[in-house]
Amino acid sequence: MKALSQRRRHPLAALALLLLGLLVTGGLYAVAGTVNEAKAQTTTYSAQDVEEGEKLFVANCATCHGLGAVGAREGAHGNQAGPSLIGVGAAAVDFQVGTGRMPMQMSGPQAQVKPKQFNEEQTGQLAAYVASLGAGPAVPSEEVLDTTKGDAAKGGELFRTNCAMCHNANAAGGALTRGKYAPSLEGVTGEHIYEAMVTGPQNMPVFNDANISPEGKRDIITFLKTIEAQGSPGGAALGSLGPVAEGLFIWTAGLGVIIGFTIWLTQRSS
């Protein structure tokens, strides 16, 4: 302990402390992540889940989606309120509520991702209630989300055909018409990606199992997780947004460097 306190003014002490802090935070995150994974998602809902879900629904969702989730044409201010949720399935609820998109904070071109309003249990109860209203896509099983069984190359092919035009070839997202946009897929869980494909949230088209098979969807998720893990060997990927971001960078930073060299070249040495 004495040796440690003697070295506290060492020039590298701050660096060592920073590294230690980063290691601890990273370690805690890793532990928290594995705890989350360990909780298996069950797709069978009890009658009590449905009952609890209905209570939550009436209190939090019925303003826009109507009692009994039949939908409401007009909202409080005369704008389009929520659609009917009969037949959207548990997957839609798990996606919309699980990513924080619902309940919506305010109407706009599209629902925004924000911190989750309901915990996992409540989300499950809401999903149970909505699933009980009519048959729809269920929350995917672990089998179809297991990226160790997926084929990233095949998934890349499917992604470039079906997804890349909106979500960008590197899944960095992109703009749509009139303020809408396709979000970045980085950091989105495989479960939510799968649910988005089967339910077609917001303006995203539906990719049902007849269009892209469950194995194909697993390949796509595997591809996304693979490119996410690979990262960018050059360091800054500039948002992977392509020529606009890269052009802006080279026109500002590159020209700045050239101007710097010109000034240096014409300056007298001291």
Add this chain to the structure above:
Amino acid sequence: MGDHSHGDPNTSGTVATAGQGQVEKFQDPGLPPHRPRLADRDPRAEKRAERQVAILFAISVIGTLLFFVGYFSIHLDETTAVSTIRLQNLLLGLGTAFAMLGIGVGIVHWAKTLMPDHEVAEERHEIRPEEDRQVAEKMIGQILDESGIKRRPLIRNTLIGAGVLAILPAIGIFRDLSKNIDPDILRHTMWDKGVRLTRDPEGTPIKASDVTIGSAFHVIPEGLNELHEGKLNEKTKSVVLLMRLNPADLHVSPGREDWNYNGIVAYSKICTHVGCPVALYEQQTHHLLCPCHQSTFDLTQECKVIFGPASHPLPQLPITVDSEGYLVAQSDFHEPVGPSFWERG
């Protein structure tokens, strides 16, 4: 303060009257006094500059070594991961950059700090325009005279004729570079009566019942994957986006009533502006957006252009189902797909 009423600087009482009363003439200030550099005065600074130049050259050496590390230590074959290829690109790029930059910066630093820096003035050449012009004129006149081109019109005219004709073969040669000069290949695609709509890229046929409301399928014609030659050319013309809407949302114009099947519609994916794939489908607003120049097509109005530079709607592919329930084309597109061309009409 004085009188501000006059605008003329020569008569104003307030504005300084520098230069007034004497002939205005620019005085050559001459060279600034020579100032010795740090390295000229201090031998330690000189030694330091020498070391700096050597370090810069050493950076260049390290850059070259980095290039060879990237070049030789990473083997590329069929199984190489994309990230490894990108890592190699990074090493090659960084290595070359530092190899060049080290030499360049080193030489400039060397010249600026260590090489002699005495100022030198070089006198301008005298300008003799009139004299030079006359000499040139005389030379041209002599050439014209001696060649006799004015006196022998037969030679002059045949030379002009030969020169004009000699250019013509080039037109033929450059025209041959484009083998696909026949515009009719732009009018027809692989679609024909009874050709099944299949999924891109697998090529599996699509049942009408597979296409649920809100779905979007990326479609290629049956048999495209079996093509060996010109597959990509055919694909660029025939790719189709298949979507299903509530039939009540579709505003069908007369003559196209049977082109959709229970609200399932198929449109060419090639933008009519400059041919980018229009595949950004918004399933609630039914807008199709082209990512290149933001042309927006309204699916409910038979892909009418509602925004952007595209000039005409996306061509619709008439579809129906065959006896097995698979979606098939009724015919080819009724108009050429993609951007306008001269002979499109």
